[in-house]
Amino acid sequence: MNRENLLQFFKQLKPLQRVVIQAHDFPDHDAISSAYGLSFILQSLGMKTLIVYNGEIDRISLSNMVEWLNIPVVHCSKANLNANDHIITVDGCIGENNVTDLPGDEIAVIDHHTVTAPNSLWFADIRPNYGATATIIFEYYQMLKIDMPMKVATALLVGLNIDTANLTRGFCNADLKAFITFNQIADLDIVNKICRNSLIHYELTNFEDTCKLVKQSEGIATVLLKEPCAKNMLGVLADFLLSVNEFDVVIVAIENKGALQLSLRSECPKVNVGHLLRKTLNDTRMGFGGGHSHMAGGIVLADNTQHFMEHDNAHFAPFVKEIKALRSLEAAF
Known part of the structure; x- marks a missing residue:
């Protein structure tokens, strides 16, 4: 992915009334944090965004992350989606069984799984060798020279840590670079608290x-x-x-x-x-x-x-x- 392609895609988004960012069903930490990180980028470029999901947030650590970082995510049933909406799927791909086909036009996929994006999309960034979608979002910040807020870095670090089991599985050099930067910006006390408190009785x-x-x-x-x-x-x-x-x-x-x-x-x-x-x-x-x-x-x-x-x-x-x-x-x- 190069900067010009990314900027061209964001330029296409500019006229839209809002951009819907959809996490995969029953989302995990990487899906929600990546959607949150992308949402901030688009908002900083003057766009309105809405983060949605289907299924349930069924892990206490993810529920805590959403609450403690005030991540604005809503269930799709409460989002008033319509056929005029435009949807970016994050950490998943439309056509896969864990991504609900919501009202609106699916225009992009950003994912680190082995998936095949529809040819009709405006934009696709799929990197199966990456340990987390959070790292892809990190690289967007780097390309666009956008300062990453502490809350965003905190969420993305949680997503990267959990998807790679603290960099012990399925990670690459790009994940290491993201990990280092996240650690310099994130609230590490909150990161550790989210990751430690992963169960209920x-x-x-x-x-x-x-x-x-x-x-x-x-x-x-x-x-x-x-x-x-x-x-x-x-x-x-x-x-x-x-x-x-x-x-x-x-x-x-x-x-x-x-x-x-x-x-x-x-x-x-x-x-x-x-x-x-x-x-x-x-x-x-x-x-x-x-x-x-x-x-x-x-x-x-x-x-x-x-x-x-x-x-x-x-x-x-x-x-x-x-x-x-x-x-x-x-x-x-």
């Missing part, structure tokens, strides 16, 4: 259930949770299991309206869980999913859960079979 039962129900085979840990669990909590539990020395691939799932909601993690170099989900679910039309080599999420559609579980017991056979096949290739080389 009743969620401890999810960890208890995970420990009781986890199964393992050749380093692959699998769990089908029985108790209610927030969608974004699955990733927290998957990260928790990946910290166990004997596990290098993790599958955590919960039933949701007959479907299976999934979160996967990998630290095995040959097991790219983003590719694994796309091959096992998208290509077979048994569901949908995607993400990065080290972390991914997806859904097995209700009509196909019998391939992954029997009665109340999950075996995840299609995933396990593919993981073992990938490992055998690793051994062969």
Whole structure:
């Protein structure tokens, strides 16, 4: 991405009555912080913005971030969107199953996932090698020489820290540069408070259930949770299991309206869980999913859960079979 292309896109936005910035459904810290950072840029250039999302903000740390930093984000049902609105999707891509098609014209995508943007968009900036969309937004500030407010840097640093697990997974040199700059501007006490306070009391039962129900085979840990669990909590539990020395691939799932909601993690170099989900679910039309080599999420559609579980017991056979096949290739080389 170069400065001229970015400026040309912002010039196209100038005549609009407002610019809607949409985070992916059930947003995470990176999605909200990136939308917030982009919103400030556009406002500094004289535009009106509105940050929206669908689903729920279901992590206490994200709720705290929004409240403590006064981030102006609203649920799409309360946004009075209409067909004349123009929408920039941040940390997601229109056409993906985790981005609701809202009223209005989707004009741009800014994302760090492996996605394919529609050709009709005015602008697309997709960088799968980046650890967080927050880093892309950071580079916009650098290109345009816009001073970043403390609150924006605080939010973006939280987004970068959580998406990269404090720069321990899936990061690149650009993320390191952003991390250094954010640390010089952000309120580090607030950053640490947001990141530390990541659970509420009743969620401890999810960890208890995970420990009781986890199964393992050749380093692959699998769990089908029985108790209610927030969608974004699955990733927290998957990260928790990946910290166990004997596990290098993790599958955590919960039933949701007959479907299976999934979160996967990998630290095995040959097991790219983003590719694994796309091959096992998208290509077979048994569901949908995607993400990065080290972390991914997806859904097995209700009509196909019998391939992954029997009665109340999950075996995840299609995933396990593919993981073992990938490992055998690793051994062969």
